[in-house]
Amino acid sequence: GREVTLLIDDAQHLQNPSLWSALATLFERLPRNVRFVLASRWDLPLRLSRLRLEGRVVELRADALAFRLEESRALIADVAGRSVTESQGAALVARTDGWAAGLQLAAISLQREVNVEAFIRQFAGNERLVADYLTEEVMADLEPELRHFLLRTCVLDWLSVDLCNAVTGSEDAAAMLDLLVRRSLFMIPIDDGRLRYHHLFADLLRYHLHVEDPGGARDLRRRAAWWLADNGDVAGAVEQLIAAQDAREVTELLERRGQEFFEREESATLSRWLDAARRLDPAPPARLEVSLLAAQLAAHESGSASETYRRVRRRVDLSPGDIAAAAALHACLGLYDLPPNEVRRAAAEARDLLAAFGDAAVVDFLGVGGRDAVAFLAEGMLALADLFDAELDASARQFVLAGALPGAQYRVWRPYILGGLGLARALQGRARDAETLAQSAVDFAQANGTAHHHSLVFAQLA
Numbered sequence: 001g002r003e004v005t006l007l008i009d010d011a012q013h014l015q016n017p018s019l020w021s022a023l024a025t026l027f028e029r030l031p032r033n034v035r036f037v038l039a040s041r042w043d044l045p046l047r048l049s050r051l052r053l054e055g056r057v058v059e060l061r062a063d064a065l066a067f068r069l070e071e072s073r074a075l076i077a078d079v080a081g082r083s084v085t086e087s088q089g090a091a092l093v094a095r096t097d098g099w100a101a102g103l104q105l106a107a108i109s110l111q112r113e114v115n116v117e118a119f120i121r122q123f124a125g126n127e128r129l130v131a132d133y134l135t136e137e138v139m140a141d142l143e144p145e146l147r148h149f150l151l152r153t154c155v156l157d158w159l160s161v162d163l164c165n166a167v168t169g170s171e172d173a174a175a176m177l178d179l180l181v182r183r184s185l186f187m188i189p190i191d192d193g194r195l196r197y198h199h200l201f202a203d204l205l206r207y208h209l210h211v212e213d214p215g216g217a218r219d220l221r222r223r224a225a226w227w228l229a230d231n232g233d234v235a236g237a238v239e240q241l242i243a244a245q246d247a248r249e250v251t252e253l254l255e256r257r258g259q260e261f262f263e264r265e266e267s268a269t270l271s272r273w274l275d276a277a278r279r280l281d282p283a284p285p286a287r288l289e290v291s292l293l294a295a296q297l298a299a300h301e302s303g304s305a306s307e308t309y310r311r312v313r314r315r316v317d318l319s320p321g322d323i324a325a326a327a328a329l330h331a332c333l334g335l336y337d338l339p340p341n342e343v344r345r346a347a348a349e350a351r352d353l354l355a356a357f358g359d360a361a362v363v364d365f366l367g368v369g370g371r372d373a374v375a376f377l378a379e380g381m382l383a384l385a386d387l388f389d390a391e392l393d394a395s396a397r398q399f400v401l402a403g404a405l406p407g408a409q410y411r412v413w414r415p416y417i418l419g420g421l422g423l424a425r426a427l428q429g430r431a432r433d434a435e436t437l438a439q440s441a442v443d444f445a446q447a448n449g450t451a452h453h454h455s456l457v458f459a460q461l462a
Contacts, residue, residue: 004034011040012183020046027051042183062184066098075100079107084116091120097188097198105129125203134204138185149176151212154205155220155243157236159195166227167220218244229253234260238273247281250274251288258291259367263412265453267298270366275304286315286322287363293329294365300454302336305329321362321371324353328374329365331381340385347385350378368410376407380417387424396424411448412455415441419459426462438462 014020024047027036038044051057067075073089076082084092096102106123113119125131139147152168153159164173177195180187186198197205209217221244229237234257241250250273261270274292278284289312296305309330312318318326328350334343353360354375362371383398399421402408408417422437441459445451 001033005037006034007037007039009039011038011044012042014044017045020044024048042185062099065100067093067100067103068098069093072096072098072103075103076107076110079104080110082110082116084110084120088116088120092123095120095123095199097200099198099200101133102130102200105133125200125205126207130200131204131207134201138201139204139208145172146176146179149173150180150205151209151216152220154197154202154209155217155240156224157196157239158190159197160193162231163224163227167223169223218246222246222249225249225253229257235269242273242276242280245280247277247284247288250277251285251291254291255287255364255367257367258295258365262295262298262366262368263450263453267295267366268301270295271299271301271304286312286318287365289315290322290325290329290363290369291365293326294369297329297332297335298366300336302333305333309333319360320353320357321360324350324357324360324378325363325365325369325374327353328377328381332377334381334384334388340389343381343385343388347378347381350374351382354378368412372405372407373410374407376402376405376410376413379405380408380413380420383420383424387420387427390427392424392428396421396428399424411444412450412453414448415445415450415453415459416455418444419456419462422462423458434462 008014014023023038027046027048028051030036048057069086069089072093073084073086076084076089076092092103092106096106105127106120109123109127109129110116110119123130125134142150149164149168149172153164153173156163156167159177161173161177164177165171177187181195186201187195188198190196196202206217221240225237225240225244225246228234228240234253237253238250241253254270254274258270261267271292274288274295278288278292281288289308293305293308293312296302296308309326312322312326327346331338331343331346331350334340338346354362354371362369362374364370365373379398379402383395383402386392386395386398399417403417403421408414418437418441422434422441425431425437426434438459441456442451445453445456445459450456
């Protein structure tokens with residue numbers, strides 16, 4: 001009549017199928033005073049359907065066992081003998097995904113740490129206690145082919161069958177991911193069937209990859225980037241290339257695909273990526289720096305743009321096309337604090353170089369550059385300089401001239417030129433013309449999906 005609990009821990013080590021069958025039979029025949037607890041790292045192939053239907057099974061998996069914020073703070077206080085703030089606790093929960101052992105290992109390490117904030121910021125899977133635990137408890141038991149798959153895919157921020165196959169160069173990703181999920185091996189579902197590795201586990205895998213194959217991560221990240229770019233995830237591709245320290249590939253990809261970010265007003269992201277790529281390359285190509293200048297201008301980072309322009313002009317390897325592009329972009333600082341006379345000087349330099357070197361290649365910065373774009377920017381900024389100097393008749397003529405250029409047909413810059421002319425007309429007192437031009441700019445932007453873009457500012461002012 002006594003209540004009895006039977007416990008089997010580490011049940012994943014049971015390999016004999018006849019034992020699984022025997023356990024399932026035992027579960028069905030247990031008397032009511034007996035409770036059976038089975039703990040395993042992954043699901044075992046046990047027959048439990050009937051017990052589930054009868055409500056006789058309680059199943060707890062990783063998501064149910066994950067610690068929440070207050071539980072985590074209580075655990076850390078109990079183990080470490082010191083408290084952490086709510087934000088520090090939240091950071092540890094995010095870093096460990098609420099994994100109890102990870103939190104406890106962090107708390108043990110915190111016992112000897114002076115700077116709690118710095119420790120939490122740097123806490124990762126290669127921290128000694130975490131690395132030792134995962135290596136001994138998890139990595140040591142992995143089959144060679146599964147371990148190989150983990151090391152080949154640990155560079156990925158998320159996992160899918162097609163992406164993993166592309167990175168590993170094999171066709172076994174479906175079977176491997178299914179095995180990892182069934183074993184609950186530090187896998188977390190995201191969305192649309194995608195998964196990711198537990199943060200600390202991914203850190204450890206990347207550490208092992210670096211030790212065993214120092215150059216392997218770079219090649220794997222490049223493969224990932226090519227697949228991501230081909231499948232529409234340009235942001236993911238760029239992040240992989242930056243992690244691979246491949247600045248030139250970043251530049252080439254953003255020349256092909258930067259336009260979509262520019263048009264969505266995500267130029268600050270372009271600026272961050274290109275600046276990261278520039279810092280990776282001790283001798284970055286000129287076109288990378290010109291693209292960075294364009295991104296900083298579009299992101300309204302005028303101070304950084306001025307610094308980039310000065311750095312570009314100190315280079316001795318610039319072609320006439322590079323100089324023309326840099327000068328035209330520098331003239332765009334007239335939208336901020338560059339004086340009109342400086343705008344005219346830079347715009348005139350760009351225009352003169354294009355005329356003198358008719359065959360010169362011009363960098364296609366952000367996928368919106370090239371000769372036509374540089375010619376348009378030069379003439380458009382000349383119109384702006386006249387406008388700011390209140391030379392309204394000259395400004396209107398220059399806006400008309402710029403608007404007739406091929407580059408002015410681009411769907412982002414067309415509203416700018418119509419709005420600029422409309423503003424000149426408004427300041428001349430020609431209200432009807434101004435309203436018509438401004439409305440044309442707004443209609444054009446709405447029809448072409450750019451009504452959110454800052455190129456409509458002159459139309460709104462008009």
